[in-house]
Amino acid sequence: MSNNKVYIKLEKKVSITSDTNVKISDIAKVIADEVLKREIEEINIYEIGKQKKSLHSVDIVDVIKKIRNVHPEVDIESIGEKDIVIEYLNGEKKPSSMWEFIKVAFVCLIIFFGASVAIMTFHTDVAMPEVHQKIYKMFTGNSIDKPYIIQIPYSIGLAVGIIVFFNHFWLKFENSPTPLEVEIDKYQDELYKCTVEKIKKRNIG
Template sequence: MDRTGNTVYIKIDQNVLVHKSDVHFSDIGSVECTDKTLLAKIRAMKVYSFGRHGNVVMSVLKIIEQIHGIDPKITVVNEGETDFILEYRPKAVDDWVQTLKVILICVVIFFGTAFTIAAFHNDIGITDVFGQLYTQVTGREKPAVSVLEICYSLGLAAGNLVFFNHVGRKKLTHDLTPIQVQMRKYEKDVDTAFVEEVSREDQNIDVS
């Protein structure tokens, strides 16, 4: 079949995670072409094979070279990244290990946060502040536990839920939280720095 003039559009994200050692194009990106036979061949095209778990930096030129190996007359248009990270991580078999890690992290975060809040309250003398405020408003001496402590504790918990935008697995709104936004920026900066470092050391997978 004559494919003269066929144009193939490809798009690959900056960081791609795969769980199989043999990586095909369908595992890492999306492709569009009017020729369905050619489309199937590109999706089934093997782009890389990992010997062990790890990551590599690949140039999209290498992918274009492999596509031209199918048919050199194809015009390839890249709509994604020029260099991308390909990470191979086998699927975890021992799920209990992952669960144990999550539990351990949750415990550390819980007690660390509790200690931080307690230390902050001790520094500002919040007990004295509540006592003075209660006396000024009611004219009576504050009991050990008053409505101020109860409202403050409930407000602190509610504020954290709203800030993190999560209750268990459920989100309160569809908006991204400030932490999620900062994490996305951090991940993008790390990926960009990693690609530049590997390219500088000439260890990326590129055309010869």
């Protein structure tokens, strides 16, 4: 590696808790000659300011300018994100584990009962009990109101099908991401882009 070659990889988001002066080492990974790397990592890149708003952003152009002011001779190449979101926590206390557990349990209950109602209303709309009765009569020639021999396997199969499709419980057949994880990643990417744009508009205004 050339002694004046520097690779910079910005993270997508970092959290700052104590120091209001943000250094390059706080927001990026630096690949360079060891001495040069330490000097670059100590460069102050951003100051939170007196307002101490919770969200800030820095783009790679600002990082390159700061480095060039100190080391004009270096050749800089960006291999990471174009922007980084800096979250200033301002010494906020971490919520208690009990409160976090209560919130998670509450959300799980809402999702469980909401999904249960959705499944039941769907089965009512498509007249699933009548379908089971007709299937039972088709194979046995008899008519009964509650063909449990069909309904019980159907209910078990419905639960197993959901588990296999989302692949997110104790059954882990492969290392590929689940559909839910893919959607979460998409949401996080869109949230990152929206946050950066919002901060830039706020700074311009």
